Amino acid sequence: MSNTFAVMMKEIRSYINSPIAFLFSSMLLGLIGYLFYMDFFVRPVADVRAMFGTMPILFTFFLPGLTMRLWSEEKKVGTLETLLTMPMKNYQLILGKFFACLGLLVATLVLTLPIPLTVNSLHPLDFGPVIGGYLGAILLGASFIAIGIFFSSITENQFVAFILTIFVGALFTFIGLDVITSKLPFFADFSLLSRFGSIAQGIVDSKDILFYLTFVALFLGLNFMTLELRRWR
Amino acid sequence: MSAKKRRFTSILNSFLRAFFLFVIFVCLNSLIAPKHFTRVDLTRDKLYTITDATKSLVEDLSDNLIIRGYFSEELPHAYAEIPIYVKDILREYEAYGKGRVEIEVVDPARDEKVREFVTGLGIQPFKLQDRDRDKLVVRNCYMSLAVFHLDQHEVLPDMTQMSSLEYELSRAIVKVTKRSLPSIGLLVDSQAVAPAAPNQQGSNPGFSFEMVFQTLQTQYKVQKVHVQSGQKIPENIGTLLIVRPRDLSEREAFEIDQFVMRGGKLAVFVDTVTFDLTKNLAEVRVQSGLEDLLAHYGFRVRDELVLDENHFYIPVLHRQGMMQLQQNLPYPYYLKINKEDIDKTNPVVKKIGNLLLFWASPLEILDDQVNGREVVELVHSSDKAWSATEYDNVFPSTEGGFGYYRRPDEKNRESFLLAAVQIGEFDSFYKGKEVPEVKKPETPSSPGRSGGIPPGLQDQLPPGFQMKGAPGGQAALEAAKKKAAEAAKKSEGLKEKPEDPPPAPPSSLFQDDGPQPLPNKDPVAQPETQTEEDPAHDHPEDEASSPSSKKPIREIIERSPETRILVITDADMVADANFRNAPCYTFVQNTVDWMTLGNELIEIRSRGVEVPTIEEVPESKAFWIKLLTIGGVPFFVLALGFVRWILRSS
Numbered sequence: 001m002s003n004t005f006a007v008m009m010k011e012i013r014s015y016i017n018s019p020i021a022f023l024f025s026s027m028l029l030g031l032i033g034y035l036f037y038m039d040f041f042v043r044p045v046a047d048v049r050a051m052f053g054t055m056p057i058l059f060t061f062f063l064p065g066l067t068m069r070l071w072s073e074e075k076k077v078g079t080l081e082t083l084l085t086m087p088m089k090n091y092q093l094i095l096g097k098f099f100a101c102l103g104l105l106v107a108t109l110v111l112t113l114p115i116p117l118t119v120n121s122l123h124p125l126d127f128g129p130v131i132g133g134y135l136g137a138i139l140l141g142a143s144f145i146a147i148g149i150f151f152s153s154i155t156e157n158q159f160v161a162f163i164l165t166i167f168v169g170a171l172f173t174f175i176g177l178d179v180i181t182s183k184l185p186f187f188a189d190f191s192l193l194s195r196f197g198s199i200a201q202g203i204v205d206s207k208d209i210l211f212y213l214t215f216v217a218l219f220l221g222l223n224f225m226t227l228e229l230r231r232w233r
Numbered sequence: 234m235s236a237k238k239r240r241f242t243s244i245l246n247s248f249l250r251a252f253f254l255f256v257i258f259v260c261l262n263s264l265i266a267p268k269h270f271t272r273v274d275l276t277r278d279k280l281y282t283i284t285d286a287t288k289s290l291v292e293d294l295s296d297n298l299i300i301r302g303y304f305s306e307e308l309p310h311a312y313a314e315i316p317i318y319v320k321d322i323l324r325e326y327e328a329y330g331k332g333r334v335e336i337e338v339v340d341p342a343r344d345e346k347v348r349e350f351v352t353g354l355g356i357q358p359f360k361l362q363d364r365d366r367d368k369l370v371v372r373n374c375y376m377s378l379a380v381f382h383l384d385q386h387e388v389l390p391d392m393t394q395m396s397s398l399e400y401e402l403s404r405a406i407v408k409v410t411k412r413s414l415p416s417i418g419l420l421v422d423s424q425a426v427a428p429a430a431p432n433q434q435g436s437n438p439g440f441s442f443e444m445v446f447q448t449l450q451t452q453y454k455v456q457k458v459h460v461q462s463g464q465k466i467p468e469n470i471g472t473l474l475i476v477r478p479r480d481l482s483e484r485e486a487f488e489i490d491q492f493v494m495r496g497g498k499l500a501v502f503v504d505t506v507t508f509d510l511t512k513n514l515a516e517v518r519v520q521s522g523l524e525d526l527l528a529h530y531g532f533r534v535r536d537e538l539v540l541d542e543n544h545f546y547i548p549v550l551h552r553q554g555m556m557q558l559q560q561n562l563p564y565p566y567y568l569k570i571n572k573e574d575i576d577k578t579n580p581v582v583k584k585i586g587n588l589l590l591f592w593a594s595p596l597e598i599l600d601d602q603v604n605g606r607e608v609v610e611l612v613h614s615s616d617k618a619w620s621a622t623e624y625d626n627v628f629p630s631t632e633g634g635f636g637y638y639r640r641p642d643e644k645n646r647e648s649f650l651l652a653a654v655q656i657g658e659f660d661s662f663y664k665g666k667e668v669p670e671v672k673k674p675e676t677p678s679s680p681g682r683s684g685g686i687p688p689g690l691q692d693q694l695p696p697g698f699q700m701k702g703a704p705g706g707q708a709a710l711e712a713a714k715k716k717a718a719e720a721a722k723k724s725e726g727l728k729e730k731p732e733d734p735p736p737a738p739p740s741s742l743f744q745d746d747g748p749q750p751l752p753n754k755d756p757v758a759q760p761e762t763q764t765e766e767d768p769a770h771d772h773p774e775d776e777a778s779s780p781s782s783k784k785p786i787r788e789i790i791e792r793s794p795e796t797r798i799l800v801i802t803d804a805d806m807v808a809d810a811n812f813r814n815a816p817c818y819t820f821v822q823n824t825v826d827w828m829t830l831g832n833e834l835i836e837i838r839s840r841g842v843e844v845p846t847i848e849e850v851p852e853s854k855a856f857w858i859k860l861l862t863i864g865g866v867p868f869f870v871l872a873l874g875f876v877r878w879i880l881r882s883s
Contacts, residue, residue, distance in 0.1 A: 017881065022874025026867035033863035041855045045314060046847050111866055118858050123847040128275030185335075189263045201321050202276040205328065207266040218258045225247040 003088040007096020025108045046123035052133035052200040064165035067148025068158040075156040090227045105141040129202030136199030139212035146219035153226045294333040299381040302338035305374040309363035385409040418458040418470035422477035438810035439510040460488040463671035472498045472828040477804030481522030483669035494790035498828035502804040505594045514628040529662040531602035532800045535595040540565035542617035562629045574613040581823040588816045591805035595649040606657025616648040652801035664791040
């Protein structure tokens with residue numbers, strides 16, 4: 001546990017020591033705010049579902065930027081071998097990096113709170129769906145981070161990791177679009193988007209929570225296996 | 234093992250583990266999780282929580298059910314939230330449908346074939362107003378739902394309102410999945426009058442029960458039941474409403490008893506006394522003829538009236554010299570039943586906020602006759618009520634001391650039971666007795682027809698009495714008739730139209746104790762004469778009717794299966810004069826739904842779904858909000874980064 005925490009803190013420090021975290025946060029916040037308010041005053045309904053509605057697409061393109069360096073950089077600079085020989089388990093390394101990224105995302109999401117609070121000042125807001133929306137956003141973000149960490153572990157090239165993460169993330173997102181699920185409803189079960197819709201609406205379903213947790217576990221598990229495989233290279 | 238082989242084995246192992254991980258992921262999410270799950274609705278008003286009744290309805294589907302929403306993609310702003318909400322609710326149906334519920338939302342305008350198909354279903358676009366660049370435009374918009382199950386379908390044509398969506402949808406599902414609903418029987422006061430034609434003298438809304446018949450007919454197959462010639466109550470009737478039973482013969486009581494013994498559900502709206510609105514509230518004593526039967530079942534209606542401090546006021550006009558004044562007089566005979574005096578468990582009343590009863594009598598439950606059945610006391614008066622056998626100021630006179638009622642001391646006042654239901658098995662009142670003979674019915678005189686108001690008394694009549702029920706009631710009656718006609722046209726009685734919204738709330742009677750507005754001064758709208766379809770009458774051959782000449786050869790059923798009997802000591806609430814009052818309407822409808830549809834379907838009552846619209850925000854305020862959120866917060870984050878960078882560099 002303490003090892004995981006140590007890795008996490010190290011990663012967070014490295015994020016905030018570079019401009020990455022701040023750039024990532026401010027751009028994401030700016031876009032979330034812009035996209036939300038673009039329509040808000042045209043159809044002023046005291047509801048922030050539209051804010052959460054923008055998150056799947058924003059996360060698809062933003063979070064890979066955050067995760068691409070996690071393993072690729074270690075590989076490129078050659079610190080990975082040192083890291084793997086340290087007295088800590090591979091899963092601790094993975095979880096440390098995962099939670100560091102997630103922590104950064106949560107901090108960014110906290111900074112979106114002025115939006116629901118402003119809406120609430122205009123008309124009392126039902127905070128149930130807002131809580132659901134944040135829970136969904138965290139789970140959705142965790143899924144993208146898990147995909148990103150995995151692809152970062154299979155290549156030294158950050159750009160390749162970035163592109164692969166976007167591709168796979170987009171795939172798992174867009175298979176949930178109505179156009180696709182109306183023809184192939186099976187895909188809705190595996191879409192990050194479909195699952196997110198119901199949580200952001202204020203319905204917390206154990207199916208959806210389980211989906212996100214197993215999705216994260218799947219990609220972190222795959223990451224674990226790629227690290228195991230490195231021993232045999 | 235060579236290093237190469239070990240490496241190969243490890244790689245293979247990793248791939249196998251990855252594969253198993255993937256298989257577990259797929260199985261968990263597509264096979265196991267959909268069958269074992271719980272959902273928590275975080276919304277404040279539990280907007281997306283569908284009731285257990287709906288859940289079990291969709292969980293128990295034997296075949297696939299398709300719910301298709303027909304919504305235009307571009308809707309006026311006022312309606313734009315509706316398809317989103319409908320989709321959300323439909324997803325709940327899908328979630329609990331175990332793969333048997335398929336939902337789809339399409340825009341008929343986008344596809345010629347779909348448009349033709351929905352037109353065939355009877356779905357038409359609505360003409361809705363929208364504002365387009367400061368111009369009002371009218372758009373043709375589709376906002377309907379249809380439910381398909383095997384070869385059955387049901388259309389919910391009007392989805393422009395979000396309230397009662399679950400109720401209407403679940404009713405539609407009940408209809409398409411269960412081929413036929415039990416019929417409702419209505420046995421009304423033998424001296425009831427038909428609503429008079431417009432401008433015809435002698436309309437007596439206190440003695441007409443047409444509105445309840447018409448309203449129920451929009452949702453159920455309703456038959457008027459006549460048993461005075463010894464007809465058996467038709468077997469297809471599952472629920473019987475007896476409204477103001479009067480002078481029923483022993484044989485009629487027997488038929489009602491046997492109906493209960495067959496498992497029929499019974500609701501009795503009983504009066505011991507009522508007052509004729511058209512004859513200065515002349516007292517009309519009512520002997521139901523069911524006294525012994527009801528007492529046998531454990532109900533006794535006392536031949537008294539309940540008066541309550543918790544009552545309504547009645548606006549009364551009176552002359553004072555040249556002036557005509559209106560005064561709101563307290564009227565303790567019109568009982569205002571508050572929420573706390575209404576049972577919180579039974580679906581018939583638990584969601585009724587308050588209730589209004591007119592000249593109600595005390596009801597008693599005879600414990601020694603209950604025999605272990607479940608008794609639910611539905612409605613009580615307040616504990617500041619008293620009962621009377623002599624009625625002061627029934628016609629609230631403005632002559633000296635008006636509004637005077639003999640009130641007992643505070644300590645002698647009590648709360649009276651006014652409605653109760655018993656659930657369980659009942660023994661026949663005729664167990665071990667002879668089947669009663671059929672008596673030739675006497676021709677009763679209609680109380681309301683002959684009267685008319687003497688012109689001299691016109692100004693003294695309390696308008697609350699005179700008018701209540703008439704104008705709004707007429708509108709509701711017309712609407713109900715129209716609906717019924719449409720329903721009849723559409724199918725042969727079983728295919729119903731969606732539930733009508735309740736009639737307009739009452740004008741004067743339904744206000745708080747404060748001053749009440751004068752009723753409409755227009756001439757009293759007279760309900761139209763209408764020729765009603767009366768299946769029991771029109772097709773006497775359908776029944777096992779035995780003319781009075783035949784000796785009845787009948788076996789007596791001695792014990793009923795589990796059934797329900799509801800007794801309420803007020804029939805005036807169902808009369809056309811009062812039925813337009815929303816709580817009366819809801820009470821009757823809930824009673825019928827609970828008895829007929831059973832289970833908890835009634836729990837799916839309409840709930841208001843309000844779009845939380847923000848009033849127009851001034852442009853300058855909107856600008857600052859946007860600036861702070863879109864620019865301010867990101868700038869704050871960048872500033873933090875900059876400070877961090879400065880600190881690190883120094």
